[in-house]
């Protein structure tokens with residue numbers, strides 16, 4: 001489990017993380033979202049014990065993580081820019097990991113060979129970007145970590161491999177309660193795999209929720225009335241966004257589904273559809289509400 005409490009981090013007096021607090025429970029998959037430069041990588045590197053926060057606490061598996069060898073035995077951090085020892089093959093990297101990590105599982109490494117189907121004796125630097133990402137997963141999962149921290153893990157992977165890796169991660173969470181923290185701009189992947197999400201914006205946690213709970217709180221409403229009810233709707237609903245398409249109005253609304261339905265039905269609409277939002281849409285409207293221009297968001 002990961003506990004971040006009131007963490008503040010600056011680079012040369014420039015604040016990057018500002019009183020960040022959140023918890024990832026054991027056996028949970030947490031998606032950390034955020035705009036470019038929000039501080040996600042800095043937060044992940046702090047959680048991995050690579051950077052030290054100026055104030056606040058970062059505990060992993062109930063211990064302070066910075067310079068803590070015991071925790072680092074059980075935690076794997078996969079950065080967005082991968083690093084392998086120069087000239088090493090996957091087999092040589094595996095032997096290196098075996099030396100470092102007490103929990104290295106050679107049997108797992110052999111079994112995962114069938115999933116990745118990479119030549120373990122080829123120099124990793126000769127592999128493509130996506131294949132290098134596969135090697136990183138191959139090695140990381142063979143360590144059998146208790147905590148896996150992943151920065152843009154799906155970068156460069158094709159759809160089939162993304163699916164295979166997603167299944168492997170879910171299997172480890174189900175079988176042995178591995179805890180995963182993922183930072184990604186790929187919101188569809190996050191939506192498919194995570195049970196909790198947090199949005200980081202300008203070094204602060206804007207929102208943190210269970211994914212199902214979050215999704216049940218946002219709706220896309222298409223509605224038309226005989227009379228103009230726009231003012232009443234704006235008074236009675238928490239409207240995040242509104243556009244008109246002729247006589248049909250499209251609203252993005254926050255609130256309990258039953259309450260939204262009740263409010264609209266009381267006004268006797270002639271057209272009324274209520275649809276869920278994708279995580280990508282929630283992210284856009286939440287950040288839009290925080291003053292972040294919608295067109296800047298998707299990368």
Ligand SMILES: Nc1ncnc2c1ncn2[C@@H]1O[C@H](COP(=O)(O)OP(=O)(O)OP(=O)(O)O)[C@@H](O)[C@H]1O
Nearest residue numbers: 011012016034035036037038039040041042043185
């Ligand atoms: N080593 C460093 N020295 C100085 N400033 C840094 C350093 N690392 C990050 N920063 C700054 O901290 C801020 C947050 O960067 P970070 O990489 O954590 O953001 P991010 O949310 O991961 O962004 P992206 O989505 O673009 O990858 C940026 O303004 C960046 O310039």
